[in-house]
Structure formats: C-alpha cells, structure tokens
Amino acid sequence: MKKSLLLFIAGIMMLGARADEGMWIPMLIGKNYDEMLRLGLRLNEDDIYSINHSSLKDAVLQFGGGCTAEMISDNGLLLTNHHCGYDAIANLSTVDRNLLDNGFWAHNLQEELPAQGVTALFLESIADVTDKVKAAVGNATGEDYTKKYDAVKKEIEDKAASDGKYVASVKDYFNGNQFFLLIYKRYTDVRLVGTPPKSLGKFGGDTDNWMWPRHTSDFSMFRIYADENNQPKPYSATNVPYHPKKFLPVSVRGEHEGDYAMVMGYPGRTNRYEVSYGVSLAINVVNPSIVTCRDLRLAILRKHMDMNKATYLQLTSIYSSIANYWKYFIGQTEQLKRLDIVNQKSKAEDAFSKWEREHNMATDLLGKFASMYTDYTPYAKHAVYYSECFRASAIARMGAALKPLYDAYQRHNGTLSDDTLKKYIATAKTGYRSTMKLFDMGTEKEMMAEMTELYYENVPKNQLPDIYAKTILKNKDAKSKKTYADYTSFVFAHTFLTDSNKFNAFCKAPSLAKLKNDAAMQYAVSFISNYTTNYQPKVEAFGYRKAELSKQYVHELMEQNEDKIFYPDANSTMRISYGTVKSYDPQDGVHDKYFTTLDGLVAKYKPGSDEFDAPKELIDLYNAKDYGRYADADGTLHTCFITNNDITGGNSGSPVMNAYGELIGAAFDGNWEAMSGDIAFDKKYKRTIVCDIRFILFLIDKMGHADNLIKEMDVRY
Numbered sequence: 089m090k091k092s093l094l095l096f097i098a099g100i101m102m103l104g105a106r107a108d109e110g111m112w113i114p115m116l117i118g119k120n121y122d123e124m125l126r127l128g129l130r131l132n133e134d135d136i137y138s139i140n141h142s143s144l145k146d147a148v149l150q151f152g153g154g155c156t157a158e159m160i161s162d163n164g165l166l167l168t169n170h171h172c173g174y175d176a177i178a179n180l181s182t183v184d185r186n187l188l189d190n191g192f193w194a195h196n197l198q199e200e201l202p203a204q205g206v207t208a209l210f211l212e213s214i215a216d217v218t219d220k221v222k223a224a225v226g227n228a229t230g231e232d233y234t235k236k237y238d239a240v241k242k243e244i245e246d247k248a249a250s251d252g253k254y255v256a257s258v259k260d261y262f263n264g265n266q267f268f269l270l271i272y273k274r275y276t277d278v279r280l281v282g283t284p285p286k287s288l289g290k291f292g293g294d295t296d297n298w299m300w301p302r303h304t305s306d307f308s309m310f311r312i313y314a315d316e317n318n319q320p321k322p323y324s325a326t327n328v329p330y331h332p333k334k335f336l337p338v339s340v341r342g343e344h345e346g347d348y349a350m351v352m353g354y355p356g357r358t359n360r361y362e363v364s365y366g367v368s369l370a371i372n373v374v375n376p377s378i379v380t381c382r383d384l385r386l387a388i389l390r391k392h393m394d395m396n397k398a399t400y401l402q403l404t405s406i407y408s409s410i411a412n413y414w415k416y417f418i419g420q421t422e423q424l425k426r427l428d429i430v431n432q433k434s435k436a437e438d439a440f441s442k443w444e445r446e447h448n449m450a451t452d453l454l455g456k457f458a459s460m461y462t463d464y465t466p467y468a469k470h471a472v473y474y475s476e477c478f479r480a481s482a483i484a485r486m487g488a489a490l491k492p493l494y495d496a497y498q499r500h501n502g503t504l505s506d507d508t509l510k511k512y513i514a515t516a517k518t519g520y521r522s523t524m525k526l527f528d529m530g531t532e533k534e535m536m537a538e539m540t541e542l543y544y545e546n547v548p549k550n551q552l553p554d555i556y557a558k559t560i561l562k563n564k565d566a567k568s569k570k571t572y573a574d575y576t577s578f579v580f581a582h583t584f585l586t587d588s589n590k591f592n593a594f595c596k597a598p599s600l601a602k603l604k605n606d607a608a609m610q611y612a613v614s615f616i617s618n619y620t621t622n623y624q625p626k627v628e629a630f631g632y633r634k635a636e637l638s639k640q641y642v643h644e645l646m647e648q649n650e651d652k653i654f655y656p657d658a659n660s661t662m663r664i665s666y667g668t669v670k671s672y673d674p675q676d677g678v679h680d681k682y683f684t685t686l687d688g689l690v691a692k693y694k695p696g697s698d699e700f701d702a703p704k705e706l707i708d709l710y711n712a713k714d715y716g717r718y719a720d721a722d723g724t725l726h727t728c729f730i731t732n733n734d735i736t737g738g739n740s741g742s743p744v745m746n747a748y749g750e751l752i753g754a755a756f757d758g759n760w761e762a763m764s765g766d767i768a769f770d771k772k773y774k775r776t777i778v779c780d781i782r783f784i785l786f787l788i789d790k791m792g793h794a795d796n797l798i799k800e801m802d803v804r805y
Contacts, residue, residue, distance in 0.1 A: 108665075108666075108667035108668070108732040108733065108734060108771065108774070109734050109769045109771060109774075110653070110655040110665060110734055111355050111358070111655060111656075111658050111663035111664070111665055111734055111735075111736075112655060112663055112664045112665065112666075113214070113261075113268070113656070113661075113662075113663065113664075114136065114137035114145050114214070114352070114662055114663070114664055115137055115214045117133065117136055117137060117664055118133050120666070121133050123666075124348075124350075124666050127348050127666060127667070127668060128347065128348030128668075128747045129348055129350070129666070129747050130747040130748050131144075131747070131748065131749050135749060136664065136749075139213055142333040142334040143334060144334065144336075144352060144745070144749055145211055145334075145352065145662060146159075146210065146211075146332060146333035146334035147159045147332060147333075147334040147335050147336050147743070148211075148352045148353060148662065148742070148743060149166070149208050149209055149210050149211075150208075150209040150211075150272075150354045150660075150662075151166070151168045151172055151206075151207075151208060151209075151310075151741055152168075152172060152173075152175075152176075152206050152207060153207060154172075154356070154737075154738060154740075155168055155169060155172035155354075155738065155740045155741045156168065156172075156352075156353035156354045156738065156739055156740065156741040156742040156743075156755075157172070157208070157310070157741050158335075158336050158352075158741075158742070158743035158751065158754075159332040159334065159335040159336065160335055160336055160338060160751065160801050161335055161800040161801050161802075162331055162332070162335055162800075163311070163329045163331070163800055164311045164312040164313065164314075164329035164330035164331065164332070165281065165309065165310075165311050165329075165335075165797065165800060165801070166208070166309065166310050166311065166312060167307060167308075167309055167741070167743075167751075167754055167784070168307070168308060168309075168310070168740075168741035168754070169306045169307060169308065169740045169741040169754060169756045169779075170283060170284065170286075170289030170290065170304075170305070170306045170307055170308045171289070171290070171306060171408065171412070171740060171756070172308065172740050172741045173203075173206075173280070173283060173308035173310065174188075174289075174308075174404075174405055174408055175405040176203035176204075176205070176206050176280060176310075177192070177280065177283050177308065178401055178404050178405045179203075179204070179205075179405075180192075180201050180203065180280060181401050182401070183397050183398055183401065186397075186401070187280075187283065188283075188286050188401065188404065189285060189286050189287070190285055191282075191283055191284050191285035191286075191288075191703075191791075191792070192280065192282060192283050193281075193282045193788070193792035193793070193794040193797075194280070194281050194282060194794070195793075195794055195796055196796065197311075197329070200279040200280060200281050200311055201279055201280040202277070202278075202279050202280075202323050203278050203279055203280050203310060204323075206276075206278040206310065207274055207275065207276055207278065208274070208275040208276075208278055208312050209255065209272045209273075209274050209275075210272060210273045210274075210275075210332075211270060211271075211272055211662050212254065212271045212272060212273055213270075213271045214268050214269070214270050214271075215268065215269045215271075216266070216267070216268055216269075217244055217258060217267050217268065217269045218266050218267045218268075220240065220244065220267075221237065221240055221241070221244075221258070221267040222267075224236055224237070224239070224240035225237050225240065229632070229636055230629075230632040230633075230636070231628075231632065233632075233635075233636075234632070241258040244256070244258050244269055245257060245258055245269075248269055248271055254271045254272060254273060255271070255272040255273070255274045256269060256270070256271050256272075257269070257270050257272070257661075258270075259659050259660075259661050260659070261656035261657075261659065262642050262643075262646075262654070262656045262657075263361060263635070263638040263639045263641070263642045263657070264635060264638075264639040265639055265642060265643055266656070268661070270661055270662075273320060274320055275312045275313075275314060275320045275330060276320060276321075276322055276323070277312070277313035277314070277320075277321060277322060277323045277324070277327050278310050278311070278312055278313070279310060279311050279313060280308070280309075280310055281309040281310055281311050281797065282308065282309040282788060282792060282794060282797065283307075283308040283309070284305050284307070284308075284787050284791070284792075285703055287701045287702055287703060288304070288305040288702065288703065288706070288787070289304070289305060289306060289307070289308070290304065290306075290408075290699075291303055291304045291305065291689065291692075291699075291700065291702065292304055292692070292699055292700065293698060293699030293700075294411055294415060294699070295699050295700075296699070297411070297412065297415050297757070298415055298416065298419050298757060298758060298759065298760050298763060299759065299760050300674075300680055300730060300759045300760070300775060300777055301680060301684045301688060301728075302684060302727075302728045302757065302777050303684050303686075303688050303689035303692060303727045303728060304727075304728065304756065304757075304779065305727070305779060305783055305784065305787055306754070306756035306757070306779050307754050307756075307779055307784050309788075309797065311329055311330075312329070312330040312332075313327035313328060313329060313330060314327060314328065314329075314330040314331075315327060315328075316328060318330060318331055335802070336743055336745065336749065336750065336751040337749075337750045337751065337801075337802040337803075337804050338750065338751045338781055338785070338801050338802060338803045338804065339746055339748070339750035339751065339752055339781070339804050340717065340718060340781065340782050340785065340803060340804070340805055341804070341805065342720055342721070342726065342782065343669045343682075343683075343729055343746065343752050343753075343780075344669065345669055345670065345671060345682055346668050346669060346670070347668060347669045347746060347747070348666070348668060348746060348747040349666070349667055349668055349669050349731040349732075349733055349744055349745070349746070349752075349776075350664065350665070350666045350733075350744070350745045350746075350749075351664070351665045351666075351731075351733045351735055351739065351742050351743070351744055351745075351755055351776065352662065352663070352664050352742060352743060352745070353662070353663065353735070353738065353739040353741070353742030353743070353755070354660055354661065354662055354663070354738045354739070354742075355658035355660070355663050355735055355736045355737070355738045355739045356658060356660050356736060356737040356738030356739075357657070357658055357659065357660070357736070357737070357738075357766065358657045358658040358736055358765075358766045358767075359657060359766060359767055360657055360766075360767060360768065360769065361638060361641065361642050361645070361657065362433075362767050363433060363437060363454065363457045363641070364429075364430050364431075364433035364434045364437055365457050365458055365460075365461035366457075366461065366634075367424060367429055367430050367433060367767060367768075368430050368461075369461060369464075369465060369468055370420075370421070370424070370767070371421050371424055371425060371430070373465065373468045373469055373472075374468060374469075374472055375417040375418075375420060375421040376421065377469050377472040377473060377476070377546070378413075378414075378417045378472055378476055379414060379417050379418055379421075380542070380546065381472070381473065381476035381477045381480065381539075381542065382410050382411075382413075382414035382417075382476065383414070384538055384539075384542055385410055385476075385480050385535070385539075386407065386410055386411055386414060388531060388534050388535050388538060389403055389406070389407045389410070389531065390407065391534075392528060392530055392531040392534070393407060395530075399528050399530075399531065402525075402526065402528060403526060403528065403531065406526055416737075416763065419760050419763035420763045420764055420766065420767070422763070423760075423761065423762065423763045423764035423770075424764045424767065424768070427764055427768065427770060429764055429767065429768045432768070433768075437454050440453075440454065440644070440645065440648060441453075441454050441455075443648045444644070449644065451640065451644070453637060453640060453641050453644065456637055457637055457641075460630065460633050460634065460637065463630075464626065464627075464630040466548070467551070467623050467626050467627065469546065469547065469548070470547050470548065470551050470619070470623055471623065471627050473542075473543055473546055473547050474615070474619045474623070477539050477542050477543050477546075478539060478543055478615050478619075480535060480539050481532065481535050481536040481539050481540075482523050482526070482527050482532045482535070482536075482586075483532065483536050483579065483580075483583075483585065483586075483608045483611060483612065484536075484539075484611075484612055484615065485519070485523045486519075486520060486523050486585040486586075486608065486612070487585065487608055487609055487611065487612020487613065487616070488519065488612060488616060489515070489516045489518075489519030489520050489523070490516050490585075490603065490609065490612075491612065491613060491616050492512055492515060492516075493509075493512040493513070493515075493516055493598065493603070494600070494603050494609065494613060496508065496512055497599075497600035497603065498600070502599070502600040502601075509598060513595050513598065516595070517595060520585075520591060524588060527586070529580075529586070532586075533576055533577070533580060536576045536579070536580075537569070537572040537573045537575070537576040538572070540560065540572050540575070540576070541569065541571075541572040544556060544560075544561075544566060551618075551622070551623065552618070553614040553615045553617070553618035553619075554614055554618065555610065555611060555614035555615070558614075559575070559610070560572070560575050578607060579607040579608050579611055580608075581607075582606070582607035582608075583606050583607050583608035583609070584602075584606060585606070585608045585609070586608070658736055658738065660738055665733045665734040665735060666733065667731055667732040667733045667734070668731060668732060669682050669729060669730070669731050670682060670730065670731060670732045670775070671730070672730070672732075672759075672761075672772070672773060672775055674759075674760075674761045674773070675761075680730075682729050682730050683726050683727075683728065683729040683730075683780070684726070684727045684728045684729070685720075685724045685725060685726055685727060686710055686715075686724070686725040686727055686783075687724060688727070689702065689727055690702075690707065690710050693707070703791070705791050706787075706791060709790055709791070714790060715786060715790075716786065716789060716790060717805070718782040718783070718785055718786040718789075719782075720782075725782070725783065725786060726780045726782055726783060727779070727780060727783045728753075728777060728778060728779055728780055728783070729753065729778050729780055730759070730775040730776060730777055730778065731744065731775065731776045731778060732771075732774060732775060732776070733755070733776040734765075734769060734774065734776075735755055735758065735776050736758070736765065736766050737766075739755050739776075740755070740756055740757075741754055741755070741756070742754070742755040743755075744776070744778045750804060751781055752778075752780070752781050753778035753779055753780050753781050753784075754778065754779045754781070754784070755776050755777070755778050756777060756778070756779055757776075757777040758774070758775065758776060758777065759773070759774075759775040759777060761773040762774040762775060785798060785803070
C-alpha cells in the first residue's frame with residue numbers, strides 16, 4: 089500500500105480527544121473504541137460494525153434517498169422523522185382524507201398504505217478501492233479527470249452490482265484522496281404505518297426550526313416489505329414484511345446529563361476543509377442570494393396554499409423543503425460571522441503557508457485559492473439566481489425539459505430520425521410529468537412574474553439573457569411590476585406547455601417551428617442558452633480547479649499536522665458520531681437544560697395557530713396527566729433532548745442510541761448557535777436535537793391507540 093494511502097487511513101483511525109467532533113467511517117471505528125469506552129459505551133467493536141455477523145449497521149438504513157431510518161422490530165417496522173416521510177404522507181392525503189393534518193395509524197398490516205417512490209437502502213459492505221481509482225485517473229486534471237474517474241467508477245460499480253442484485257456506489261473521501269466502494273441492497277415496497285398530525289410532527293413550524301428548546305414530535309413510521317425469500321421486490325399484494333438482520337431494542341429508562349450517546353446515519357454534506365475565501369464568498373454572496381430568492385418563493389407559495397386546501401396538499405412538501413434550508417442559510421451566515429470563522433481560517437492558512445515555505449513545498453496553495461476565487465466571484469451570484477430564481481418557475485423547468493430536443497433540432501437543421509425523436513420526447517415527458525405534479529396555475533403565474541423581476545434586479549445587467557432587451561422590457565418600465573405581470577400573461581396565453589393535452593399533442597407531432605414559436609420556450613431558451621454558453625463553463629472550470637486545489641490542500645494539511653485527528657467530510661455515506669447527553673449555555677447568562685417536557689409544549693400551545701396548535705386529544709391527556717409508563721421519574725413527560733453528537737443534513741431520522749445500543753430517540757435537527765457546523769465545527773455550541781423515544785411511544789400508544797406497534801418492539805424498562 090502506498091505511503092499516502094497509509095497516511096489517510098491513519099488519519100481517520102487516530103484516537104482523538106474531541107470525541108463529540110467527527111463523522112466516522114464504521115469499518116474504521118476500531119481506533120476510536122477506547123475513547124468510546126471512556127465515554128460509557130458498553131458494546132464490543134463487532135457489535136457496531138461487522139461483516140461476519142449482524143451489527144448495528146444492519147439496523148440503520150438510508151431512507152428515501154435523503155434521510156436515515158432505523159429498524160425497530162423483526163417485522164420490518166422502521167422509525168424515521170416526520171419531515172422525512174412528509175412527501176409520502178402528503179401524496180397519500182386528499183382533502184377528504186387528510187392524513188397529513190389528521191395523522192394516521194395502521195392497527196394491522198392490511199391498513200398500511202403503499203408509499204410510492206420511497207426506497208430503503210441497507211449497507212452490505214465497504215471496501216477500499218483507492219489504488220484502482222488512482223491507477224485509472226493517473227495525473228489527469230479538470231474535465232479529463234472527471235471522464236476517467238466516471239469511467240473507472242462505473243466499471244467498479246457495474247461489477248459489484250452483480251447484474252442488479254445490489255446497488256453499488258464508489259465515493260471519494262478526503263476531497264478525492266481516498267475512495268471506497270459501498271454495496272447496498274435496496275427495497276422499494278415501503279408502506280406508511282403511522283404518523284402524528286402535522287401540528288405535532290412540525291410543532292413550532294418555521295419559528296422553532298433549528299432552535300432549542302424544542303417540543304416537536306418529529307417522527308413517522310413505515311414498514312418494509314419483501315418477497316417470500318426476504319429479497320427486494322416491487323410492490324405486490326403477496327409481499328410480506330421484511331425481516332432485518334438486526335433491529336434496535338427500545339429503552340424507556342430515560343437519559344441523563346452526561347450519558348453516552350451514539351448516532352449512526354447518512355449525513356449529507358459538510359465542507360470543513362473549506363478555505364477562508366470560500367467562507368467569505370458564502371457569507372457575502374452565495375447565502376444572501378439564496379435567502380433572497382427563497383424569501384420570495386416562500387411568500388408566493390404560502391399565499392396560494394392558504395387560499396385552497398387542495399393547493400396546500402399539492403405544494404406543502406416543496407414549501408417545507410424550501411423553508412428548511414432558507415432558514416439554514418440565514419443561520420449559517422449569522423453564526424459564521426459571530427464565530428469569526430473567516431479570520432480563524434485565515435490565521436490557520438497563514439501558518440500553513442509558512443509551513444509550505446519552510447518545507448520548500450513551492451506550491452503556494454493559498455495564493456492559488458485566492459486567485460481562483462477572485463476570478464469566480466463576479467459570476468457567483470448569477471449561478472445562484474439561475475438555480476434558485478429562474479428555475480423556481482414551472483415554465484422554466486418545463487422549457488428545460490424540452491431544451492435538449494430544441495438543441496438537437498438546431499444541430500440537425502430541424503430534422504431528426506424517429507429513434508432520436510423518441511429518445512428526446514421520452515426525456516421531455518419525464519421532466520414534464522415531474523413538474524406538473526407541483527403545477528398550480530395561479531401560483532405559477534405569480535412565480536414566473538416575480539422571479540423574472542427578481543432576476544433582473546439582482547443579476548449584473550451585462551450578464552442578463554437577451555430576452556429582457558428584445559421582449560420583456562422593450563418600450564417598458566423595468567421598475568414596474570405590471571411589466572413582468574403583462575409579459576407573464578402573454579407567455580401563458582401563447583404556450584402549449586401549461587396544458588397537458590397540448591403538450592401531448594406536440595409530443596405526437598413535434599417540430600422545431602413549434603418550439604421556436606412558443607412564448608414559454610422563447611423565454612426558457614434565452615435564459616438557458618445565456619447561462620450554459622456564457623457562465624456555466626466558468627462555474628464548471630471553477631469547480632474543477634477547486635477540486636484539484638482542495639485535494640492537494642487536504643493532503644498537505646495532513647502532512648503538516650501528523651499528530652492531529654482528521655476525518656472525512658460527510659458525503660451521504662454511513663457514519664458514526666459519539667458523545668454525551670449535554671446541556672449548554674447559548675449566550676451569556678442563559679443556560680439551556682438538556683431536555684424539554686410536555687409542560688413546555690402546552691405553554692407554547694396556541695389554538696388555531698399554523699405553528700403552535702395541538703390536537704385536543706393531546707391537551708386532554710396533558711390535563712389528566714395520563715402519561716402511562718412513559719413519564720419520567722418526577723412524573724413529567726419528556727418530549728426532546730440534546731446531545732453533543734456531530735451530525736448534519738441527511739442524519740434526519742438517525743437513531744440516537746445509549747451505551748447498550750438501545751434506541752433512546754430520533755435525531756431531527758441542530759441548534760441555531762452551531763449552524764456554522766457544516767463548515768466549522770464548534771465544540772462549545774454544537775448540539776443534536778432528538779425526539780425522545782418515550783414521547784414517540786406515548787403518542788403511538790395514548791393518542792394513536794396503536795398498541796399493536798408497541799407490542800412488536802423490544803421495549804426495555
């Protein structure tokens with residue numbers, strides 16, 4: 089094995105003093121074991137990760153592509169967050185049978201509801217393939233590197249997939265210095281079992297999102313089904329509940345300050361090796377631009393959702409998704425500034441550059457980073473507005489679905505073979521269907537008008553697409569909302585894209601002339617062509633260059649700091665973090681204890697509020713103090729608690745386990761004071777917000793009257 093590879097494996101396996109920081113690769117957790125024991129762990133290493141027998145990793149799965157879930161029974165029952173199941177719950181809801189607002193509990197298998205499109209991905213094994221990847225890519229850079237990497241990645245994945253038996257994925261770690269092959273088994277027959285009403289699943293709404301103290305019952309339950317041999321099979325009435333290799337027992341003994349806490353899951357993305365120039369760009373350009381676009385998008389969606397219940401059910405999932413990271417980028421910017429991260433990184437970079445000179449590295453990496461960011465900054469805002477503003481409109485996304493066909497016609501003088509046409513039409517139909525699921529005429533007219541105006545106001549004038557000068561603003565007042573409203577009305581009146589019958593008619597008899605004469609296509613083509621021709625190449629060149637410099641930077645950082653603990657950034661693969669249940673002081677003179685109770689929820693309760701309403705049944709149970717066996721020793725019912733575990737997006741739904749590997753709660757959020765965490769971990773403030781398993785079981789039992797679900801769990805007192 090090469091010295092560089094040994095260095096990286098050593099880096100991730102070194103014993104560190106900061107146990108609460110780090111998202112560790114399960115197969116390499118062994119060298120962390122002594123620290124885990126010191127914090128209170130009572131399991132063996134093999135109990136956590138093993139390829140020879142069942143272990144905790146077999147009870148944890150990637151849910152729906154972007155969340156985590158855990159198996160909690162031998163009969164396929166899983167637990168995840170309410171917001172992870174939100175889309176499936178909304179899709180299963182109607183105005184007459186509103187599961188999202190009213191909640192749902194299946195009291196037997198026959199009542200469970202197929203959740204179309206939801207997948208469950210179980211990790212089978214991890215293998216290091218660094219040598220094979222590096223041999224294939226050699227010294228290639230930029231686009232050439234990407235092509236060679238994609239080719240070897242596909243070769244490795246295709247072989248490991250065993251003709252579709254598995255899902256195989258090669259992932260890079262340490263900014264492209266190391267590569268692992270992950271093999272999964274994917275189940276697609278997943279059914280809704282239970283969910284609390286939205287008023288509880290999203291209790292606190294946008295106001296409490298990313299905040300502590302918290303009282304949200306952010307959980308939902310599904311069941312995985314398989315064929316008679318326990319293997320994946322598409323939905324079928326003959327399928328039976330899946331039997332996992334491992335499921336988590338549930339502890340209702342309660343947690344206390346300082347207790348060991350461990351999280352396993354699929355954290356999405358962190359960027360903790362980002363340089364100061366990147367952080368500065370995020371603070372000053374990228375994050376504020378995202379927030380501006382999403383502010384307006386949310387206001388438009390909220391207005392139309394409030395007007396019509398059917399529209400609300402149609403759009404509520406996309407609204408929730410946009411709102412979550414709208415507030416995230418506000419918080420991240422605020423905390424990066426408060427913690428002075430740019431200055432902290434600059435000082436570390438000065439020391440790094442000095443080390444480079446002293447060791448005759450002759451690379452001046454930070455100088456190269458500075459030059460790269462200087463060249464890219466003039467286009468950074470445009471890149472954000474193209475994705476967050478222009479593509480917010482359904483018209484834009486519909487046009488984008490047909491743009492490849494438009495381009496193909498242009499390349500071939502308006503004539504395409506039948507086979508070529510079929511390929512492009514099939515792709516266009518897929519994109520169109522996806523967009524139409526969220527299409528509401530009133531919402532989309534206002535969205536297009538407002539986004540077109542916002543784009544004009546914020547993107548540099550010399551970077552705007554030509555349709556502004558040629559059509560939208562020709563002899564018009566650029567500062568008048570009527571200008572953009574009138575143009576939008578014209579587009580909607582002169583397009584086949586907003587009418588599925590007309591769109592299908594076009595697909596049966598497509599032509600370049602029809603595309604060129606369509607007002608919506610003229611709009612979309614102008615924006616898309618302007619961006620892809622003039623600015624996308626700059627964005628891609630920046631991405632390639634940044635990847636090269638970042639790879640070298642991390643490599644040299646580890647050489648500079650041979651005795652320092654390093655761990656790879658999150659990349660949507662399984663990780664473990666460990667720490668303790670821990671309170672904190674968010675600001676001077678303020679101490680937040682580690683748990684909340686139903687008393688606090690009721691204190692926030694506001695009947696009829698969009699964010700702080702609660703079901704009458706819960707209030708009745710509170711008034712009667714009917715908490716059953718789920719109350720704490722002092723008679724209170726705990727709702728949530730916090731730990732100092734290191735998590736990020738993708739960990740939503742992750743199991744939080746005690747020293748014995750028993751489930752004590754479901755992770756669902758981070759705290760406001762540590763929202764810089766994806767870029768810079770802060771030991772003092774970082775907390776994971778967890779829905780207490782006792783609150784979850786209380787709601788299942790006392791409100792849902794679904795003791796059938798409690799009985800199939802291994803509940804430990």
